[in-house]
Amino acid sequence: GENVEQHPSTLSVQEGDSAVIKCTYSDSASNYFPWYKQELGKRPQLIIDIRSNVGEKKDQRIAVTLNKTAKHFSLHITETQPEDSAVYFCAASKNFGNEKLTFGTGTRLTIIP
Amino acid sequence: KAGVTQTPRYLIKTRGQQVTLSCSPISGHRSVSWYQQTPGQGLQFLFEYFSETQRNKGNFPGRFSGRQFSNSRSEMNVSTLELGDSALYLCASSLAKGWTDTQYFGPGTRLTVL
Numbered sequence: 001g002e003n004v005e006q007h008p009s010t011l012s013v014q015e016g017d018s019a020v021i022k023c024t025y026s027d028s029a030s031n032y033f034p035w036y037k038q039e040l041g042k043r044p045q046l047i048i049d050i051r052s053n054v055g056e057k058k059d060q061r062i063a064v065t066l067n068k069t070a071k072h073f074s075l076h077i078t079e080t081q082p083e084d085s086a087v088y089f090c091a092a093s094k095n096f097g098n099e100k101l102t103f104g105t106g107t108r109l110t111i112i113p
Numbered sequence: 114k115a116g117v118t119q120t121p122r123y124l125i126k127t128r129g130q131q132v133t134l135s136c137s138p139i140s141g142h143r144s145v146s147w148y149q150q151t152p153g154q155g156l157q158f159l160f161e162y163f164s165e166t167q168r169n170k171g172n173f174p175g176r177f178s179g180r181q182f183s184n185s186r187s188e189m190n191v192s193t194l195e196l197g198d199s200a201l202y203l204c205a206s207s208l209a210k211g212w213t214d215t216q217y218f219g220p221g222t223r224l225t226v227l
Contacts, residue, residue, distance in 0.1 A: 034215065043203065043218040044156075089156060099144050099207055099214060100169045103156040 002027040004092050006104025014112050019080055021107045023090035024072040030092040033066060033073045034101070039086045047088075048075070077109075085111045114139055117206050117219035125225045131192040134222045138185050138206030144168075145187040146216060147179060150201040159202075162187050163209055191224075199226045 003026040013019045025033075031052035036044035050057045050064045050073065057064050061080075066073040077084055087108050091101040118137045126132050138145050146169075147159040158171040162181035179189040185206070191198055201223050205216035 032214065036218075043220045046215060046217065049215060091156075093214075099146050099161045099163070099209060099216065100158045100171070101146070101148075101156075101205075101216060102158065105155050 002030055002092055002094075002102040004090060004102050004104045006090050006107060008107060009105065010108045010110070012110045012112055013080055015080055015082060017080055019075075019077045019084070019109055021075045021088055021090070021109070022072060023074070023092075023104050024070075025092045025102075026071065027092070027094070028068075028071065029094050030102075032093045033064070034091050035064060035075050036089045036091065037086045038089065038106075044089060080111045082111050082113055085109060114141075117204060117217055119202075119204055119219040119222050121222060122220065123223045123225075125227065126194050127227050128194055128196060130194050131190060132194060132224060133188055133190045134202055134204075134224075136187045136189075136204035136206075136219055138187070138204075139217060142206035142208050142217075143185055144207045144209035144214075145181055145185065146205045146207075147187070147189050148203045148205065149173075150203055150221070151199075156203070159189065194226045196226050198224065200224060 006023045034049035037047045038044045061078045063076040087106045090104040120135045144163045146161040161169040165181045176192045181187045201221045203221045205218045207214045207216045
């Protein structure tokens, strides 16, 4: 089955700097890659997703890149703010009738004011 | 639109008991997936229901089961509870229509087994 590895497990950055979280996946049939943000005691919330037919997607300060050949994808957060502090999870699925998301182990991001 | 809702939000049970958790998806969403979240194992897929049928299943023992009703609401049941079943149980719903399969999570049910 699919295996998703996520690095780093913890990340601290100064407010205003950029943060990058990387994930690799094992199943070349995976074609949908969402990122979720989970604040303490709250539900995971989708912040951005990318499908295998594109290499990059951006939404304001957040961007995701996908390299299908290398089977890895990354989350980039620019101009970080204190409210970006949370645990971030990457995930992968095969889409089209396969709703099973395989998650990475999470990255605890701390923004230092 | 109202988001995904789950009841109850908190549950305390003892070993050997059984428990039923409920999930109401976003209106119009046809797929409901269940996940277990623990500090040690992270987020793990339990199963997914679509049109009242289990379409996908994770690697959990048969003590974990579920069902989906005609209105897409779903329940999951855990029988003969073990201490290791203590976790946050999350459900997620999606439209499950072609590319529009983004999953939206509910707030979860925190299960504590004593």
